[in-house]
Amino acid sequence: METNTKVDVSCIIINYNTSQFTFNAVKSILESHNENSLTFEVIVVDNNSKPEDYKTLKKQLNTLNSQLITLVRSKFNTGFGGGNMLGVQHAKNCKYYAFINNDTLQVTPNCLVVLKKFMESTPDAAICSPQMLDEHKNFRATIDHFSSLQREILKRATLEFLFPKTYLNRKKTYKNPIKVQYVQGSFMFINAKYFNTVGGFDTNLFLYYEESDLSLRLLKTLKKYNYLVPQTEYIHYKSASINRNIAIKIEQKIALLYHTEKHYGWLSKKILNSYFIVRYFLTSIIKPKYWKLWLTLLAGAPISKSLKHKQKINFID
Template identity: 60%
Template sequence: MSIAISCIIVNYNTAKFTLDCVASIFETHQNTEAIEVIVVDNASEKEDYLLLESELQKKNFPNTKLIRSKQNFGFGAGNMIGVNAASNCEYYAFINNDTLQLTNNCLWVLKDFMDATPDSGVCSPQMLDEDKNFRSTIDHFSSLSREILKRGFLEKVNPKKYPSRKKFFDKPTAVNYVQGSFMFFNAEDFNKIGGFDTNLFLYYEESDLGLRLLKERKKYAYIFPEAQYIHFKSVSIKKSVNILIKRELKISLLYHTRKHYGFLAHQFLLNFLRIRYGLTCIVKPKYFPLFRLLLGGASLSKSLKQKQSIKEI
């Protein structure tokens, strides 16, 4: 039987979550012969990788392979390693390792929806937290108006264009983009737009993909609320590196802005952020490194991607 769905899961120092994630796929699905799971280890520490490797071998899940990257290239690039190893499939399911399947046969339900919805390029189930409470699954494209006026204001003044992120949708709905913790892509559309932009180490990948789907393929992102999943959010990001994450957010945001909206928009946003954080660091000195980054332009050369080392087993 040919592979219909390739599930790609990136692990980074959270092997136990990854093992639970993979197990939940096989525990909740029938006809798993047409599903493959590709786990990409993004240069985790030796102990974590060896645990992942040994437990996957013990579990002996069908159609499952583990790939070890010697360097952490980031979220998008890690997923692209999985894409390059995937079979010729109809759909890619990019699933965070800190998730659990809730809906029986969720992947097949999503496939049926996508098959029946020609203008869909990607969809997502409804995200829930570990207590099965609502968690926002959609968002609006990153733009000058979103960054300066903020989402809440835009949702109030133009709810048609900016539907509430806090709304529990009762039917499949086209949105700007869905969260990267569970993205179910039409493989042809994903491949045609070139997949993840690997210049982005972390953050804004979903907005970038959604914009390219719309511009290049005239395809939309959909939330499909009849299916649900649990997301233990950001388990691989340590609070101790909070300022580094904020730096990476701004680097990715500014790159995304220039890519999609041009030089003038990029410069306007850069200067806005310089003023904002220049004032902020007067009362919160911990933000000075972020302000200094913005003064220097916050280019991709300052990304955490450039600081990753090669790891051997």
């Protein structure tokens, strides 16, 4: 549980049936940080994985023999935001949170030290991120534009072409730190005070749009921004724990429409939902598996249909 003991950074990682990825991610953090100028901890939240995966993870983490690691298990799957918030509840009093996906590896030595120094020298920064790479260390887009009606209908490339100053080129390689709308949730280095002030992640969002929502609240409430810090890098295998099926597609649309109404109002949600109803009606004629998504949209894609409300409580013997 949270104590008065202070650390610079609390790293929070979620495991869901991918213990080997999680073990590798934790090991990578420990091995890549050797400077005495930074104190940190690693909190691993098991999001109700299968018993065998959890037990494997527990054994693997024990082999690291590190006092810096805390393993917490949730009795049900709380999703991305909920899992990270559970980790926050077990974090020490820290200056920064580093929310790091379990399918990542550190590339830059002492990355957390570099990010901490950047944040301390950038007063209007709430969140920063290293440059994301794929498993072959090739460039991968790390920045994105706020989820919105115009982004969904006009698409990112159109917005980047029409309004290049507002919508930065996501596929461009940047050499220096740059202010962006938001960074991907796979590695978010966040000022803990700002994060706590706005209430952290919205746990109504189970899997998608958490980083866009958080960044918008930080901007609206505190006038604080996201930055990409390309001098630092990390590898992201991307969505190792997500089986992309029609249920996940439905979850994505439910989250998007919830996010749209929350930040842009009922009318924007209605327009976007109507657009999706027409779009996926036509898609369903060709791909019948999309009928289920279309029916969900026709019902208004209520948050009550989220996977969040379908999780069961499980115990380990």
